[in-house]
Amino acid sequence: MITRDRAATLLxxxxxxxxxxxxxxxxxxxxxxxxxxxx
Amino acid sequence: xKEPLGRRELLAIVLIACCFAAGASRALLGTPVxxxxxxxxxxxxxxxxxxxAAFTRSFAYSSQMLRPMGYAAANAVLLAAQSTGIxxxxxxxxxxxALACVLIALFTIxxxxxxxxxxxxxxxxxxxxxxxxxYAGMMREAYPINHFLEIAVYALVVLVAAQSRGGVIADVVAxxxxxxxxxxxxxxxxxxxxxxxxxIAGWRGISRAALVTSTGLLVAYVVWRxxxxxxxxxxxxxxxxxxxxxxxxxxxQIARFGAHPLGFFxxxxxxxxxxxxxxxxxxxxxxxxxxHRTPAGLALPPPSIFIEIAxxxxxxxxxxxxxxxxxxGTLDDPQACARPLIVAAAVILATGAISYAYNKDEIIxxxxxxxxxxxxxxxxxxxxxxxxxxxxxxxxxxxxxAAVSVLWGWRAIGFEYKMLRSATMARNEWERVLPAxxxxxxxLQPIDYPIAxxxxxxxxxxxxxxxxxxxxxxxxxWGE
Numbered sequence: 001m002i003t004r005d006r007a008a009t010l011l012x013x014x015x016x017x018x019x020x021x022x023x024x025x026x027x028x029x030x031x032x033x034x035x036x037x038x039x
Numbered sequence: 040x041k042e043p044l045g046r047r048e049l050l051a052i053v054l055i056a057c058c059f060a061a062g063a064s065r066a067l068l069g070t071p072v073x074x075x076x077x078x079x080x081x082x083x084x085x086x087x088x089x090x091x092a093a094f095t096r097s098f099a100y101s102s103q104m105l106r107p108m109g110y111a112a113a114n115a116v117l118l119a120a121q122s123t124g125i126x127x128x129x130x131x132x133x134x135x136x137a138l139a140c141v142l143i144a145l146f147t148i149x150x151x152x153x154x155x156x157x158x159x160x161x162x163x164x165x166x167x168x169x170x171x172x173x174y175a176g177m178m179r180e181a182y183p184i185n186h187f188l189e190i191a192v193y194a195l196v197v198l199v200a201a202q203s204r205g206g207v208i209a210d211v212v213a214x215x216x217x218x219x220x221x222x223x224x225x226x227x228x229x230x231x232x233x234x235x236x237x238x239i240a241g242w243r244g245i246s247r248a249a250l251v252t253s254t255g256l257l258v259a260y261v262v263w264r265x266x267x268x269x270x271x272x273x274x275x276x277x278x279x280x281x282x283x284x285x286x287x288x289x290x291x292q293i294a295r296f297g298a299h300p301l302g303f304f305x306x307x308x309x310x311x312x313x314x315x316x317x318x319x320x321x322x323x324x325x326x327x328x329x330x331h332r333t334p335a336g337l338a339l340p341p342p343s344i345f346i347e348i349a350x351x352x353x354x355x356x357x358x359x360x361x362x363x364x365x366x367x368g369t370l371d372d373p374q375a376c377a378r379p380l381i382v383a384a385a386v387i388l389a390t391g392a393i394s395y396a397y398n399k400d401e402i403i404x405x406x407x408x409x410x411x412x413x414x415x416x417x418x419x420x421x422x423x424x425x426x427x428x429x430x431x432x433x434x435x436x437x438x439x440x441a442a443v444s445v446l447w448g449w450r451a452i453g454f455e456y457k458m459l460r461s462a463t464m465a466r467n468e469w470e471r472v473l474p475a476x477x478x479x480x481x482x483l484q485p486i487d488y489p490i491a492x493x494x495x496x497x498x499x500x501x502x503x504x505x506x507x508x509x510x511x512x513x514x515x516x517w518g519e
Contacts, residue, residue: 008425008433009159011441012418015448016162020055023062023169026455030069033459033504036513 043154052152052161059165060143063178064136066458071498072128073181074468078494081127081183082487084113098268103277105270106186108223113183117490127490128497131183138188139178143168145195146408149202150415151375156422163444164415167354170450172318172347172518173407176400178454179461186224187401193220194233194405198382198412201237203244210249217253221260225272229389229405231257236385240378273396275300280307280397281323304395311394315387315406318351319344323398343453343518350446353439354414361417364424371423376416383413453517460519462503469498 025032044052072081083100087093093114094107113131120130146168152161168174177188193216200209200216213234220227231253234245264270275296276289282303287295296303310323319325326340327348358380364370365377383406390406418440425436473483473495483491506514 008437008440009422011437012422012444013159013162015441015444016164016166017055019166019169019448019451020058020162022452023455024058027058027061027065030504033509036510037504037508 056147060140063139067136068132070462071465071501072131072494073465076181077183081113084110085117085490087114090115103273105264109186126497142192149198156419159422160415160418166447166451167411169454170447171407173400173404175454175457177404180401187404189223190220190226191405191408193230197230197233201242201244205244209244210246213245213249214252232385232389236382240381278397284329307394307398308391310398311403312391315403315410316355318347341515343516353443357417358414361420376420379413379416383409456513456517460506463506466498466503469495
C-alpha cells in the first residue's frame with residue numbers, strides 16, 4: 001500500500017524522472033520529434 | 040527521509056544525472072556551428088599559428104571586451120581538428136557537449152545528495168537546471184566555445200572546492216579557476232564572488248590565503264585591463280537591450296539615457312535579478328507590460344511566458360519560505376539550507392551589478408545555476424517539513440510542490456525543442472554565406488574559405504529535424 005508520505009514523494013519525483021527518461025530517449029533517437037511531422 | 044543513502048540510491052543518482060547529460064549532449068552535437076558570432080571568432084583565431092599568438096592578438100579586437108582565452112581555445116580546437124582529421128563542427132560541438140556534461144556532474148556533486156530527502160529533490164533540481172531560460176543560453180549562444188558555460192563550470196569548480204575538506208589542491212584549483220575565468224569573460228568576476236561568499240557562508244575548503252591571492256588576482260586583472268590595455272566596460276548604447284516592454288536600439292538608448300545613465304543602469308541590474316528569480320523580464324523586456332486591449336480582444340504574450348513565470352514564482356516562493364524558517368530557527372538542517380542560499384544571493388546580486396549596461400539570458404546563466412542549487416536546498420527542507428505535517432495544509436503543500444514539479448518538467452522538455460530550433464536556424468544561416476548574400480554577414484577573405492567551406496558543408500550535412508515542420512503549439516507553449 002502506498003502511504004501518504006510515499007505518494008507525496010512520488011508526486012514530486014515523478015515529473016523529473018519522466019523528463020530524465022525523455023532526455024535519454026532523445027539522446028538516442030529523434031523519432032519522438034519526427035512523429036509530430038505530418039507526412 | 041533522513042536516512043543515509045545506500046549503493047542502489049547512489050547508482051540512481053548517477054543514472055539520472057547521465058540521462059540529463061546525454062540529452063543535452065545529443066542536442067549540442069546536432070547543432071551546426073553558427074555563423075553569427077562564432078564564424079568571425081573562429082576565423083580570427085585561425086589566423087594565428089599557435090593558441091598563445093591567438094591569445095595576445097585578441098587584446099586589440101575590442102575596446103570593451105577582453106576575452107583572450109576564447110580565441111586561444113578556438114585556435115587550439117582548430118589545430119587539434121586539423122592534426123587528427125576530425126571535422127571542425129564535431130570538434131567544437133564535442134567540446135561544448137563535454138563542458139555541458141561537466142556542468143551537470145559538478146551541479147550534482149554540489150547538491151550534496153546524502154539522505155533520502157536529497158534524492159527526492161534531485162530529479163526536480165536537474166529538471167530546474169535544464170529548464171531555466173539561462174541554461175538554454177549556455178547551450179545556444181553562438182560563440183564557438185560557449186564562454187558563459189565555461190564561467191558556470193569554473194564557478195561550480197570553486198564551490199565544490201569550498202565544500203571540500205580543503206588543502207593545497209582545493210586552493211590551487213580555486214585560484215586557477217578564477218584566473219582562467221577572468222581571461223575568458225568579464226563575468227569571471229563571479230567566480231571570486233562564489234569563493235568569498237562560500238567562505239562567509241561557512242564552507243572553508245578554500246583557505247584564507249587562497250582567498251587573499253584570489254582577491255589580489257582580481258585587482259591585478261582590473262589594473263591590467265583598465266590601466267594597461269585601456270579596455271573599459273560596456274556603456275550606454277554599446278549593446279541592444281530592453282526597457283519596459285520593448286527593445287531599445289543603441290541610438291535610442293543614448294538619446295534617452297546617455298546624459299543620465301544611472302537610472303538605466305539600476306533598471307538593468309534589477310531586471311537581471313528579477314529574471315533569475317521570476318523568469319521575467321527577458322533581455323530587459325517585460326512581456327506582461329505589453330498586454331493591451333485590441334478590437335479583437337486582449338493581446339497576450341504566448342502561454343510559454345505564463346508557464347515560465349508560474350514555475351519560477353513557485354520555486355522562488357519555496358526559497359522565501361525556507362529563508363523565513365531559517366530566520367525563525369525552525370529548519371531541520373540550517374547549515375545545509377542556509378549556505379547555498381547565501382552563495383546564491385551573493386551571485387545573483389553580483390550578476391545584477393555586472394548586467395548594468397545591458398540584459399540578456401546568457402549573462403545570468405551562472406546566477407541561474409546557483410539559484411537552482413539554493414531552491415534545491417529549500418525543497419529538501421520542504422520535503423522534510425511535508426513528512427511531518429498533517430491535514431489540509433499537508434495536502435495543499437503536496438499539490439503545490441507537485442504543480443511546481445510538473446511546470447519545471449514542461450520547461451525542461453522545452454529546452455530540447457529550443458535546441459532543435461537553434462539547430463535549424465544555425466543551418467539556415469549558412470545559406471547566406473559563401474557566396475555572401477544579404478547584409479550583416481562576415482566579410483570573408485580568400486584565406487578564410489577552406490574553414491568556412493568546411494563548416495558550411497558540415498552544417499548542410501547535419502541531420503536536423505526542421506522545427507518549421509513541427510506543430511505551432513510547441514513554439515507557443517515552449518517558447519522560442
